[in-house]
Amino acid sequence: xxxxxxxxxxxxxxxxxxxxxxxxxxxxxxxxxxxxxxxxxxxxxxxxxxxxxxxxxxxxxxxxxxxxxxxxxxxxxxxxxxxxxxxxxxxxxxxxxxxxxxxxxxxxxxxxxxxxxxxxxxxxxxxxxxxxxxxxxxxxxxxxxxxxxxxxxxxxxxxxxxxxxxxxxxxxxxxxxxxxxxxxxxxxxxxxxxxxxxxxxxxxxxxxxxxxxxxxxxxxxxxxxxxxxxxxxxxxxxxxxxxxxxxxxxxxxxxxxxxxxxxxxxxxxxxxxxxxxxxxxxxxxxxxxxxxxxxxxxxxxxxxxxxxxxxxxxxxxxxxxxxxxxxxxxxxxxxxxx
Amino acid sequence: xxxxxxxxxxxxxxxxxxxxxxxxxxxxxxxxxxxxxxxxxxxxxxxxxxxxxxxxxxxxxxxxxxxxxxxxxxxxxxxxxxxxxxxxxxxxxxxxxxxxxxxxxxxxxxxxxxxxxxxxxxxxxxxxxxxxxxxxxxxxxxxxxxxxxxxxxxxxxxxxxxxxxxxxxxxxxxxxxxxxxxxxxxxxxxxxxxxxxxxxxxxxxxxxxxxxxxxxxxxxxxxxxxxxxxxxxxxxxxxxxxxxxxxxxxxxxxxxxxxxxxxxxxxxxxxxxxxxxxxxxxxxxxxxxxxxxxxxxxxxxxxxxxxxxxxxxxxxxxxxxxxxxxxxxxxxxx
Numbered sequence: 001x002x003x004x005x006x007x008x009x010x011x012x013x014x015x016x017x018x019x020x021x022x023x024x025x026x027x028x029x030x031x032x033x034x035x036x037x038x039x040x041x042x043x044x045x046x047x048x049x050x051x052x053x054x055x056x057x058x059x060x061x062x063x064x065x066x067x068x069x070x071x072x073x074x075x076x077x078x079x080x081x082x083x084x085x086x087x088x089x090x091x092x093x094x095x096x097x098x099x100x101x102x103x104x105x106x107x108x109x110x111x112x113x114x115x116x117x118x119x120x121x122x123x124x125x126x127x128x129x130x131x132x133x134x135x136x137x138x139x140x141x142x143x144x145x146x147x148x149x150x151x152x153x154x155x156x157x158x159x160x161x162x163x164x165x166x167x168x169x170x171x172x173x174x175x176x177x178x179x180x181x182x183x184x185x186x187x188x189x190x191x192x193x194x195x196x197x198x199x200x201x202x203x204x205x206x207x208x209x210x211x212x213x214x215x216x217x218x219x220x221x222x223x224x225x226x227x228x229x230x231x232x233x234x235x236x237x238x239x240x241x242x243x244x245x246x247x248x249x250x251x252x253x254x255x256x257x258x259x260x261x262x263x264x265x266x267x268x269x270x271x272x273x274x275x276x277x278x279x280x281x282x283x284x285x286x287x288x289x290x291x292x293x294x295x296x297x298x299x300x301x302x303x304x305x306x307x308x309x310x311x312x313x314x315x316x317x318x319x320x321x322x323x324x325x326x327x328x329x330x331x332x333x334x335x336x337x338x
Numbered sequence: 339x340x341x342x343x344x345x346x347x348x349x350x351x352x353x354x355x356x357x358x359x360x361x362x363x364x365x366x367x368x369x370x371x372x373x374x375x376x377x378x379x380x381x382x383x384x385x386x387x388x389x390x391x392x393x394x395x396x397x398x399x400x401x402x403x404x405x406x407x408x409x410x411x412x413x414x415x416x417x418x419x420x421x422x423x424x425x426x427x428x429x430x431x432x433x434x435x436x437x438x439x440x441x442x443x444x445x446x447x448x449x450x451x452x453x454x455x456x457x458x459x460x461x462x463x464x465x466x467x468x469x470x471x472x473x474x475x476x477x478x479x480x481x482x483x484x485x486x487x488x489x490x491x492x493x494x495x496x497x498x499x500x501x502x503x504x505x506x507x508x509x510x511x512x513x514x515x516x517x518x519x520x521x522x523x524x525x526x527x528x529x530x531x532x533x534x535x536x537x538x539x540x541x542x543x544x545x546x547x548x549x550x551x552x553x554x555x556x557x558x559x560x561x562x563x564x565x566x567x568x569x570x571x572x573x574x575x576x577x578x579x580x581x582x583x584x585x586x587x588x589x590x591x592x593x594x595x596x597x598x599x600x601x602x603x604x605x606x607x608x609x610x611x612x613x614x615x616x617x618x619x620x621x622x623x624x625x626x627x628x629x630x631x632x633x634x635x636x637x638x639x640x641x642x643x644x645x646x647x648x649x650x651x652x653x654x655x656x657x658x659x660x661x662x663x664x665x666x667x668x669x670x671x672x
Contacts, residue, residue, distance in 0.1 A: 005459035196454035216567035
């Protein structure tokens with residue numbers, strides 16, 4: 001590995017990320033899978049870092065899951081997105097930050113489509129006005145929430161209570177980073193670090209003391225892949241994707257996985273249980289799995305939040321061995337009491 | 339005969355054009371941006387299809403062009419056309435007053451790091467065709483002892499994604515040549531060539547392709563490489579598609595050679611502005627009469643030679659250089 005080669009690519013794919021004043025939109029499935037992650041994100045940016053992040057209860061699904069499952073017309077999904085932009089405009093914001101990778105990818109794709117086909121944008125404006133009597137401005141800046149945490153990573157590090165370091169050996173933890181496909185694979189220039197060697201999560205891990213593992217199947221889909229899972233007959237394909245990734249990362253002995261997508265942590269976490277049941281195989285030490293985290297959860301751990309406040313008891317793979325390795329204090333008896 | 343000609347570029351085209359013009363008795367100046375004459379040929383070990391020595395070929399080109407006045411590490415700063423003369427100022431402030439100009443600035447090897455998915459500059463065992471030629475030249479054992487080797491054709495050629503739609507013409511046969519030479523250097527090596535289609539247009543090329551299969555057992559896989567990564571042992575894991583059996587495939591290799599194609603010389607735009615010439619969409623110079631008179635530009639007294647107007651083989655380049663010299667002679671004899 002020639003690290004300077006990667007650094008060169010990372011320097012080619014840096015994007016402007018505003019410091020403050022964002023209109024924040026949640027993810028449909030993250031609110032169910034990892035409800036603490038979004039709450040924690042807002043706590044960190046608002047309470048710890050005193051930044052202005054606004055959200056509204058009027059925000060709805062972006063339609064991304066339906067769009068990527070081929071069950072919604074493109075103009076309908078564009079009108080839904082136009083309504084979200086109208087909410088941002090009405091609230092007086094210009095920077096739009098999405099919690100969901102698929103939403104981020106969808107917004108990016110729609111803005112690019114409107115750039116190339118302005119007549120379509122005009123039609124969507126008309127659709128929105130006819131259906132809701134709303135008007136919208138396009139965001140001046142579109143970010144994914146992981147972009148914002150990437151931007152704030154050093155500030156978070158400066159307030160850190162723990163580092164991603166093995167407390168016994170003093171060595172950095174080996175961390176697998178998994179980027180959601182819709183983050184930069186469609187539009188490499190819109191993601192920190194591009195599509196081939198994304199830096200958004202790597203930057204966080206480096207700042208927080210860990211070491212990134214570069215394994216052959218790191219670009220591969222987590223296994224969600226929308227139609228791979230949502231169509232029941234395809235679920236074996238979903239599982240085989242996840243299996244392929246774990247087989248590939250196994251020789252590197254990773255301590256943990258960090259993700260920035262709603263589906264990825266869920267599938268990488270849950271399918272480990274299924275692989276164990278089907279194949280009797282686990283990928284961590286002593287019969288344990290490899291714990292999988294959202295980037296907000298990792299930020300929360302570094303900042304010293306109680307692991308159960310972060311919702312880590314919702315994970316399939318037990319996180320306690322990793323917490324012990326870092327030296328994070330927690331109460332075993334409180335695990336399911338919060 | 340005291341008429342003076344400036345040749346911009348001291349690669350094979352510039353050298354051969356200079357030799358022919360010197361033979362006619364003209365005074366010839368060569369402006370070369372690099373520190374040595376010879377262009378890409380200087381970096382190559384052997385040439386297809388007969389694997390003749392590149393350094394001996396270069397020597398044969400250099401000897402007859404020795405009487406040319408060479409400005410190395412120099413570029414053209416400005417050009418003014420006045421009364422049938424070209425007033426030239428070079429980057430070292432030398433002023434020339436020439437009757438004709440031959441543009442022979444050649445090509446740039448496509449920067450393989452732009453195809454990020456192949457990992458050039460990121461993974462240690464990913465090299466380019468130029469790097470492999472250097473390894474042949476230096477007998478680099480570390481490279482030549484690799485057991486499992488892949489060649490990726492069309493890197494930076496026929497690729498809309500990086501805005502190079504054109505075929506680079508020489509990469510197919512170069513890959514086959516290099517694969518055969520690798521096998522000669524290391525008979526135990528297993529070699530795979532990943533190609534879109536093989537454009538074996540020249541005399542002897544098909545024979546070389548057959549020899550690669552029959553004598554050396556090189557495996558040709560029709561399909562593009564999608565991504566490259568390193569495993570825990572530092573070996574390369576290659577994902578590709580075999581379009582003949584309609585299946586994806588994954589192979590572990592010790593070495594991957596990227597066949598970087600010919601791209602436009604990045605100086606073309608600036609030079610075209612100075613000379614009043616046009617650049618085509620592919621970045622190469624526009625010929626005034628590409629079918630009948632491919633060396634002619636739209637400005638009287640300015641001619642082209644070699645790959646400045648698109649990818650060419652060495653024999654094609656040399657023939658065009660001689661043709662350009664004849665055209666200069668005809669122009670100056672009118």
